[in-house]
Amino acid sequence: MLSSTNSTLTISGRWQKIRHPLLLQHQQELWVFHLDTTLPQLSGNKWLKLKYHIILAQKMQKSGIATFGGAFSNHLAAVAAMCKHHNMQSLAFLRADNLDLDNPTLALCKQQGMDFTLLDRQQYRQRAEVEFIQHIQQQYPSMLLVPEGGSSIEGVRGVTELDLLNTPAGPANVIISPSASGGTVAGIINATKDVTRVLAIAVVKDDSLKQRITSLLHHNHNHNWQLITGYCGAGYARFDEPLLQFCRQMAKQQLYLEPIYSGKALAALFSLIAAGQIPRRARLSFFHTGGLQGLAGLHYRGLITAADYALLSGLEAY
Ligand SMILES: Cc1ncc(COP(=O)(O)O)c(C=O)c1O
Structure with a gap:
């Protein structure tokens, strides 16, 4: 499995077997894969998504990375940490009207040396447009x-190096991951080469997501996957009490989840199991994509209590 040490950054993979009455009922096995790093902002999908960007930046003799995100973005937190680790500069084009450095995500970014340029919502919408990028x-x-x-x-390319197929009990029949901007699932599909079924659980309401995933696939790996929409609730980053309750239950077996990405997608998987949409006796592999830093932002905005913040981030365990 993927495991390496880069000066002070240690990266290690870990499988966790999940217990749940629905799994017993359907005779299924569920394995969650964690990619842990000593810089927690880089755990999950983050280090994988950034490692080749850093290599490219170094090859092009750039001084750093500039990227886009909202005020509570896991991606910005990861870029800031990754750049600091590699002695590179980082710059965020931030979707915000003002720079609130009490926001724990932005405070963390700032601490790592990230600079910010504010974009209003209208400017931010142009973030993928060629002219804007060129400018x-x-x-x-x-x-x-x-x-x-x-x-x-x-x-x-980084995500493609991940082995989500080979669980400790043998090969998985279905691999599941949350999906937002599409790169993570595209990497998983490219890695499995259509051999294993991949379910991408959309955690955003975005009609272009399927097309974006498809555009990132190797041409011949295009068939054995499905984008599951309809489990996004009220929208991206929105969650309700039952979803929080699900995350609390999982925390009791040391599976720490936030309700925006992995928590929402795993809850969706259980809904699919309950609806009989996942084959009986299947061995399931679920990618925990990280993002636990986002819990601090939810607490900061009063969207979760201090007790939930401690429980869901695993802080209570220490
Ligand atoms: C914690 C977390 N999980 C999952 C995703 C979704 O991954 P992707 O944007 O590659 O679809 C993101 C967003 O990038 C994220 O921050």
């Missing part, structure tokens, strides 16, 4: 521009 690139020629979420060819 930014001209303004910041020494920075490598990385798309929102790190979902580029480089981001996908």
Whole structure:
């Protein structure tokens, strides 16, 4: 399995077997894969999505990485940490009207040396437009521009190195991952080469997501996957009490989840199991994509209590 040490950054893979009455009822096995790093902002899909961006930036002799994100973005937190670790600069084009450095995500980014340029909602909408990108690139020629979420060819390449197929009990029949900007699932599909079924659980309401995933796939790996929509609730980053309750239950077996990405997607998987949509006796492999830093932002905005913040982040365990 993927495991390496880069000066002070240690990366290690870990499988966790999950217990749940629905799994017993359907005679299924569920394994969650964690990719842990000593810099927690890089755990899950983050280090994988950024490693080839860093290599490209170094090859192009850029001084750092510039990227896009919202005020509570896991991707911005990861870019800031990754750049600091590699002695590179980081710059965020931040979707915000003002720079709130009490926000724990932005405070963390700032601490790692990240600079910010604020974009209003209208400007931010242009983030993937060629002219806008060219304009930014001209303004910041020494920075490598990385798309929102790190979902580029480089981001996908890193995820492709992940082995989600071989659980400790044998090969999985279905691999499941949350999906937002598409790169993570594209990497998983490219890695499994259509041999294993991949379910991408959309955690955003975005009609272009399927097309974005498809555009990042190797041409011949295009069939054995499905984008599951309809489990996004009220929208991206929205969650309700039953979803929080699900995350609390999982925390009791040391599976720590936030309700925006992995928590929402895993809850969706259990809904699919309950609805009989997942084959009986299947062995399931679920990718925990990280993002636990986001819990601090939810607590900061009063969207979860201090007790939930401690429980869901695993802080209570220490
Ligand atoms: C914690 C977490 N999980 C999952 C995702 C979704 O991955 P992707 O954007 O590659 O679809 C993101 C967003 O990038 C994320 O921050």
